[in-house]
Amino acid sequence: MAVISTDTLPVITEADIVTVRRCVRESAAKLGFSLVDQTKVVTAASELARNTLIHGRGGQMELAALNGPRAGIRLVFEDKGPGIPDIDLALRDGFTTGSGLGLGLGGAKRLVNEFEVRSRVGEGTKVTAIRWK
Amino acid sequence: MEKIPILRMGEFLLVTIQVDMHDRLAMTLQDDLTNRISHTGAKGVLIDISSLEIVDSFIGRMLGNIAAMSRVLDAQTVVVGMQPAVAITLVELGMSLEGVRTALNVEAGMELLRNTVNSQEEIRYGSHFD
Amino acid sequence: MATTLNHRASNLGSIISQHRDAILTGWMRDMTGSTRRSDLMKDAELQAQCSHFLGLLAQATSETTNTQSSAYDPLRDMLTEASRTRATQGFSARETATFIFSIKQPLFTAIRETLGKDSSTMADEMWSTTEIIDALGLYTAEAYIKAREQTIRRQQEEMLELSTPVVKLWEGILALPLIGTLDSARTQIVMESLLEAIVQMNSKVAIIDITGVPTVDTVVAQHLLKTVTAARLMGADCIISGVRPQIAQTIVHLGINLLDITTKATLSDAFSVALQRSGFKFIRSQKKESAE
Numbered sequence: 001m002a003v004i005s006t007d008t009l010p011v012i013t014e015a016d017i018v019t020v021r022r023c024v025r026e027s028a029a030k031l032g033f034s035l036v037d038q039t040k041v042v043t044a045a046s047e048l049a050r051n052t053l054i055h056g057r058g059g060q061m062e063l064a065a066l067n068g069p070r071a072g073i074r075l076v077f078e079d080k081g082p083g084i085p086d087i088d089l090a091l092r093d094g095f096t097t098g099s100g101l102g103l104g105l106g107g108a109k110r111l112v113n114e115f116e117v118r119s120r121v122g123e124g125t126k127v128t129a130i131r132w133k
Numbered sequence: 134m135e136k137i138p139i140l141r142m143g144e145f146l147l148v149t150i151q152v153d154m155h156d157r158l159a160m161t162l163q164d165d166l167t168n169r170i171s172h173t174g175a176k177g178v179l180i181d182i183s184s185l186e187i188v189d190s191f192i193g194r195m196l197g198n199i200a201a202m203s204r205v206l207d208a209q210t211v212v213v214g215m216q217p218a219v220a221i222t223l224v225e226l227g228m229s230l231e232g233v234r235t236a237l238n239v240e241a242g243m244e245l246l247r248n249t250v251n252s253q254e255e256i257r258y259g260s261h262f263d
Numbered sequence: 264m265a266t267t268l269n270h271r272a273s274n275l276g277s278i279i280s281q282h283r284d285a286i287l288t289g290w291m292r293d294m295t296g297s298t299r300r301s302d303l304m305k306d307a308e309l310q311a312q313c314s315h316f317l318g319l320l321a322q323a324t325s326e327t328t329n330t331q332s333s334a335y336d337p338l339r340d341m342l343t344e345a346s347r348t349r350a351t352q353g354f355s356a357r358e359t360a361t362f363i364f365s366i367k368q369p370l371f372t373a374i375r376e377t378l379g380k381d382s383s384t385m386a387d388e389m390w391s392t393t394e395i396i397d398a399l400g401l402y403t404a405e406a407y408i409k410a411r412e413q414t415i416r417r418q419q420e421e422m423l424e425l426s427t428p429v430v431k432l433w434e435g436i437l438a439l440p441l442i443g444t445l446d447s448a449r450t451q452i453v454m455e456s457l458l459e460a461i462v463q464m465n466s467k468v469a470i471i472d473i474t475g476v477p478t479v480d481t482v483v484a485q486h487l488l489k490t491v492t493a494a495r496l497m498g499a500d501c502i503i504s505g506v507r508p509q510i511a512q513t514i515v516h517l518g519i520n521l522l523d524i525t526t527k528a529t530l531s532d533a534f535s536v537a538l539q540r541s542g543f544k545f546i547r548s549q550k551k552e553s554a555e
Binding site: 215218221225235 | 489497
């Protein structure tokens with residue numbers, strides 16, 4: 001599996017979330033993802049970016065186009081925020097209760113093929129998500 | 134700052150969302166709509182999302198909030214034109230948009246609003262004609 | 264594992280230029296027999312390809328013997344294209360790779376003629392040539408395989424699409440008769456076809472008929488549920504028909520909650536309900552018997 005290209009975008013303001021959506025969309029379209037798959041990965045990116053912004057207090061996203069037996073997109077969201085104390089709990093749906101405090105991680109996870117969360121309380125969080133074509 | 138225009142069509146309000154909204158714009162829309170419903174006494178709100186290619190949990194919640202707040206103000210909300218890819222993604226996300234009524238397009242949405250409003254009025258005023 | 268030579272410009276470039284015609288003739292001749300496949304590719308076309316390849320090879324090798332370098336990009340592009348066309352034309356992987364490997368002999372002949380007097384340089388040159396051609400031959404084989412995989416994937420998708428026809432039963436009423444086993448990939452496509460059809464045909468009601476589906480397990484049921492939920496979000500309602508008694512049992516047994524989805528035993532029952540919901544009523548007209 002080879003990385004064809006990478007882009008790093010800041011996730012510091014609300015406008016950045018829109019930029020994230022646009023860039024992930026462009027990348028997925030260029031790789032020839034189906035419309036549904038494009039929508040899924042862009043939506044996942046939106047969820048994770050908002051997370052990074054609101055819970056992580058701002059960070060960045062690294063967007064990589066992958067080439068292997070299949071093409072893919074890898075998103076890595078990193079922040080130096082408060083971290084997630086209980087990752088398993090966070091992955092269980094928080095937002096469907098409508099409280100609006102959910103982390104959206106569980107939802108994003110379902111929209112991609114590979115998903116990994118690394119977090120340390122007081123140090124930060126790193127979320128890696130990959131969607132294959 | 135840009136705002137999403139809210140049109141008045143008789144006793145209904147029509148909102149067409151055509152841009153990829155950032156969060157603040159979505160919140161502004163929520164506020165604007167609630168104010169307009171209150172000021173105009175509108176009985177129904179039609180939200181056209183046929184141009185929206187992405188509906189994430191934030192927008193989904195916004196739609197749910199609008200429906201709930203409208204109901205408190207005695208108005209019905211109908212969301213129309215959701216794209217298939219968006220619907221599939223929302224289901225995968227786990228969002229069911231409880232309390233939000235939907236229709237295929239503006240025409241169907243209008244019909245739904247009219248029927249709902251009429252039947253409500255029947256319930257309200259029907260006893261007049263005993 | 265170190266290479267025996269430092270990467271540098273090789274003599275191969277000038278050797279090719281000097282002996283071009285001889286190499287080309289030798290190459291074409293060596294490709295007779297089982298790898299030639301003149302039934303798939305005419306001589307003129309093959310000659311053009313070989314000539315093109317030689318030109319690019321001369322260019323690249325005059326810069327460096329390092330096949331990883333970008334000097335070899337034009338060669339790689341050409342090989343990708345050549346492999347792709349061969350894959351479509353029906354060449355086998357071996358035939359495609361042999362196309363490249365069979366250039367070695369004529370190249371060696373040319374090298375021997377040029378450098379024959381200096382056996383050590385000649386040996387070096389032959390070795391670096393071998394490495395280069397081997398790398399290019401492998402690349403060709405890989406490109407061929409990738410092209411074949413792409414074709415197979417495309418054909419699979421097309422087959423899946425064909426097997427999920429959506430039928431318009433009436434104004435605003437669709438039917439999707441499912442036949443055969445539903446696996447994950449197939450159900451995705453089915454879901455997408457149905458939802459697209461709902462938009463295009465402006466249908467408020469979609470009947471999903473599962474008469475032809477042998478078993479309904481949790482996975483299938485979940486997919487059906489997702490389809491129905493998505494259709495609802497779009498403003499359409501689904502009715503599931505063709506629910507046999509066994510399937511009804513399985514559904515209850517597995518504790519699958521079909522929520523408030525209407526289910527009917529037959530497609531015609533479902534159609535009847537769909538018509539009602541859409542506000543249609545059918546009246547049979549009374550025809551007078553002819554007096555004659």
